Amino acid sequence: MNKLIPRQVLIQDSFWSHRLRINAEKAIFHQWQMLESSGCIDNFRIACGEQEGFREGWFFADSDAYKWLDAAAWVYALNVQHSTFDIRSLKSHMDDFIALLARTQMKDGYLFTYNQVHFPDSRWDNLMIEHELYCHGHLIEACVSHYEATGEASALNIARRAADLLVMEFLEGTLGRTSGHEEIEIALLRLYQVTGRWHYLELARQFLELRGRIHPFSALIFLQNERVNVRNQIVKAMRQVYLDDHPDYASFQLPANNHAIIPRTARLRWQLSALSGKYFQMHTPIRKQTVPVGHAVRFTYLETALAMLYRQDADPTLLSTLQKAWERMVTRRMYITGGIGSLPELEGFGRDYELDPEIAYAETCAALGSLFWNWEMVLITGDACYSDLFEWQLYNAAAVGMGLGGDTYLYNNPLLSRGGIMRRVWFQVPCCPSNLSRTWASLGKYIFSSQANQLWVHQYIGCQAEINLDSPVKIDLQSGFPWDGKVRIVLYPASVMDFTVHLRIPSWAGDFHVCINGDPFPTQQPGSPSRSKETPASGYDPRLAWFLPIRRVWSPGDILEVEFDLQFTLRRASPRLRGHQNKIALTRGPLVFCLESKDNPGVDILADCLDLQHPLSLSNNPALLGGTDVITGRTTSGKDITFIPYFLWANRGESQMTVWVNV
Ligand code: FUB
Numbered sequence: 001m002n003k004l005i006p007r008q009v010l011i012q013d014s015f016w017s018h019r020l021r022i023n024a025e026k027a028i029f030h031q032w033q034m035l036e037s038s039g040c041i042d043n044f045r046i047a048c049g050e051q052e053g054f055r056e057g058w059f060f061a062d063s064d065a066y067k068w069l070d071a072a073a074w075v076y077a078l079n080v081q082h083s084t085f086d087i088r089s090l091k092s093h094m095d096d097f098i099a100l101l102a103r104t105q106m107k108d109g110y111l112f113t114y115n116q117v118h119f120p121d122s123r124w125d126n127l128m129i130e131h132e133l134y135c136h137g138h139l140i141e142a143c144v145s146h147y148e149a150t151g152e153a154s155a156l157n158i159a160r161r162a163a164d165l166l167v168m169e170f171l172e173g174t175l176g177r178t179s180g181h182e183e184i185e186i187a188l189l190r191l192y193q194v195t196g197r198w199h200y201l202e203l204a205r206q207f208l209e210l211r212g213r214i215h216p217f218s219a220l221i222f223l224q225n226e227r228v229n230v231r232n233q234i235v236k237a238m239r240q241v242y243l244d245d246h247p248d249y250a251s252f253q254l255p256a257n258n259h260a261i262i263p264r265t266a267r268l269r270w271q272l273s274a275l276s277g278k279y280f281q282m283h284t285p286i287r288k289q290t291v292p293v294g295h296a297v298r299f300t301y302l303e304t305a306l307a308m309l310y311r312q313d314a315d316p317t318l319l320s321t322l323q324k325a326w327e328r329m330v331t332r333r334m335y336i337t338g339g340i341g342s343l344p345e346l347e348g349f350g351r352d353y354e355l356d357p358e359i360a361y362a363e364t365c366a367a368l369g370s371l372f373w374n375w376e377m378v379l380i381t382g383d384a385c386y387s388d389l390f391e392w393q394l395y396n397a398a399a400v401g402m403g404l405g406g407d408t409y410l411y412n413n414p415l416l417s418r419g420g421i422m423r424r425v426w427f428q429v430p431c432c433p434s435n436l437s438r439t440w441a442s443l444g445k446y447i448f449s450s451q452a453n454q455l456w457v458h459q460y461i462g463c464q465a466e467i468n469l470d471s472p473v474k475i476d477l478q479s480g481f482p483w484d485g486k487v488r489i490v491l492y493p494a495s496v497m498d499f500t501v502h503l504r505i506p507s508w509a510g511d512f513h514v515c516i517n518g519d520p521f522p523t524q525q526p527g528s529p530s531r532s533k534e535t536p537a538s539g540y541d542p543r544l545a546w547f548l549p550i551r552r553v554w555s556p557g558d559i560l561e562v563e564f565d566l567q568f569t570l571r572r573a574s575p576r577l578r579g580h581q582n583k584i585a586l587t588r589g590p591l592v593f594c595l596e597s598k599d600n601p602g603v604d605i606l607a608d609c610l611d612l613q614h615p616l617s618l619s620n621n622p623a624l625l626g627g628t629d630v631i632t633g634r635t636t637s638g639k640d641i642t643f644i645p646y647f648l649w650a651n652r653g654e655s656q657m658t659v660w661v662n663v
């Protein structure tokens with residue numbers, strides 16, 4: 001299938017338009033300000049010698065600025081014609097930053113402020129831990145996005161120079177090593193897609209194929225870890241000297257981290273995972289990686305890159321590995337919210353069925369990585385389960401990452417909190433905010449795909465689009481999602497045209513009806529692909545989704561209407577999940593609901609039981625949380641109880657919250 005670029009789709013949607021506006025008007029400016037005040041942008045100024053100061057932040061700090069650029073490019077391109085905010089100031093931040101990158105980039109294409117400032121004589125020293133290739137990857141991705149969004153070549157040239165250096169060093173040179181945090185592979189594959197330069201594809205392939213082939217890995221990681229410790233100490237000492245010499249130096253004060261429950265064994269498990277290579281997905285070659293392990297963001301970026309590679313090579317072993325890993329994740333290693341990564345410290349996957357709702361890490365970036373992976377998978381297979389999981393994670397595990405105002409965020413996303421969790425304006429490791437912003441800013445690209453005279457509708461997000469089938473077709477899609485299940489699609493082929501529209505029938509849909517120009521259209525599920533019978537432990541099964549093909553000769557103005565029944569669903573987890581017995585999670589349409597103490601004074605949301613005999617009722621509260629549906633029920637002790645969508649929790653200060661409710 002062919003994908004679109006976001007510029008082909010103009011989102012106009014009752015749910016998303018408002019959120020994308022917050023992203024464009026607030027989040028992106030807030031993030032820039034945080035990148036400035038935390039020293040992240042100054043790091044580039046210091047690296048290129050234009051400013052005196054101390055380089056601040058983790059070795060991967062550059063990547064947060066690159067994800068910001070990625071987001072800013074889409075925000076700019078999609079709003080430039082009808083912006084209601086100060087788009088010129090966004091453009092000037094963006095252009096100034098690109099110019100700064102060009103000045104910071106070394107003559108041979110190298111750009112990594114950590115080494116440039118702290119260790120100018122060292123390069124490619126610690127690929128497993130220090131994120132040098134990861135940062136180059138986000139640089140390249142941001143520049144490709146900027147090019148796709150604006151059509152300008154300024155940033156793309158920076159990406160090409162960086163990638164050409166990598167080709168020279170790693171593909172043509174002798175540096176047969178790969179990155180400890182996947183990302184560079186996605187970037188090189190995207191750069192290959194826009195430039196057609198074959199070397200980028202080959203280098204991505206080489207980086208991927210090297211996984212699981214570096215022996216003995218435990219010795220390598222032990223040494224690299226020792227080396228990082230030494231270099232960290234050096235940086236710390238240099239910082240102390242700088243502080244002593246500059247008593248007025250005011251460094252940015254980070255907000256406190258959220259309270260987190262860290263099991264006693266977490267650190268040991270992280271160390272064992274690192275030593276075995278699983279943490280980095282370095283334990284076995286890529287075609288054998290059928291189980292999601294290790295750091296969850298790394299894992300999803302690896303899967304995304306492998307799926308992108310499959311689209312080039314069509315290697316059937318690779319596809320079956322990807323499918324097995326996906327099944328294993330969905331059936332045993334994913335929360336009902338679509339969150340992945342159940343262990344703190346490791347920031348990654350636990351064992352099968354190890355899905356404690358309170359310890360849950362479920363990093364926002366891991367949900368985003370899964371979106372990227374699922375998107376590639378549906379393009380390959382045309383199997384609706386991937387678009388379904390995309391939708392579920394988009395509305396739950398990912399959307400929860402940004403607060404209502406766009407200027408506060410959640411990094412890890414448990415499904416139960418006894419208090420102590422608040423959205424924060426920034427983090428010590430601020431990887432999630434700009435990752436979420438770039439995904440929202442480019443959301444348009446995930447709605448449709450096409451191939452010859454076939455059109456797939458993956459997401460029901462209101463928009464106008466123009467897609468090239470055999471000839472161009474304009475589309476006007478209106479949707480009530482996620483609150484109501486009515487969808488109206490008006491198709492405008494240039495003249496009458498025979499093509500097929502594939503509508504995703506969501507896994508959660510109860511009854512649904514399809515009409516064409518007001519006449520009912522008979523619906524029947526075509527044979528579904530064979531797959532394992534194992535029921536997902538979380539209670540959510542994306543594999544129940546399917547595509548309904550509608551082939552006919554369409555005339556301009558034909559109207560396709562669908563109405564999905566958004567019923568309440570009380571989901572139960574597998575008995576294999578410890579602590580989930582006698583509990584339900586309430587969902588409606590693609591939304592997971594939760595109880596937050598703010599809405600339930602007088603109820604002990606963690607102890608009281610929902611009365612299953614009492615009917616649930618739905619209402620809309622325009623004054624609550626920017627306008628939301630709420631579901632009310634009764635406890636067995638006769639108290640009213642109110643559920644809100646999970647993605648909206650933690651917007652009103654500290655509270656208690658639970659997704660799984662006693663029954
Ligand atoms: O290490 C870079 C990014 O920061 C990872 O993807 C996140 O999990 C966080 O550790």
Ligand code: ZN
Nearest residue numbers: 363365431432
């Ligand atoms: Zn993150």
